[in-house]
Amino acid sequence: MQFLVVSDNHGDREILVEIVAHWQGKVDGFFHCGDSELPSSDPLWRNFNGFVSGNCDFDRGYLNEAVVKMGDETIFISHGHLTNVRVDLTTLLLKAQAAKATIALFGHTHMIGCERHDGILFLNPGSIAQPRGPLAYHSYAIIEASGDNYQVQYYNRQHEVIPQLHFNFKR
Secondary structure (H helix, E strand, O other), X not given: OEEEEEOOOOXXXXXXXXXHHHXXXXXXXXXXXXXXXXXXXXXXXXXXXXXXXXXXXXXXXOOOEEEEEEOOEEEEEEOOOOOOOOOOOHHHHHHHHHOOOOEEEOOOOOOEEEEEEOOEEEEEEOOOOOOOXXXXXXXXXXXXXXXXXXXXXXXXXXXXXXXXXXXXXXX
């Protein structure tokens, strides 16, 4: 299965429309990790399997966390501001474990990151609008879960592969 993960578009609705149009029918699920700054009633969310509130989303229609089951994967989604991801992943890990998640998605830091801890793949797609950190690409990610492997590939706003941002993890 393939899951597209995007976060922190901060009001840039058009980039989400472009991403969905480009990948519709090519991936199994779309996930947004918060700070869209869009209304929770936006019809665009019908394309997403999971989306959550960020610290810049003031619409009360959003959930702070979500758990989505797709195929063999249980996906925990949190923006990260309520799980203290700027400090470390401990709180996120505990919440993902409680949800029996195999994948934990988060944003908030605007920094690309993916790693595996205690049997869970943690992924931050970075920010599609306002990237930060040493890998400051406007980015989103696709996770391919197959067999005993996770492959993670990051893409830019033009939907092009960022070659140096490809990761492979054993499941």
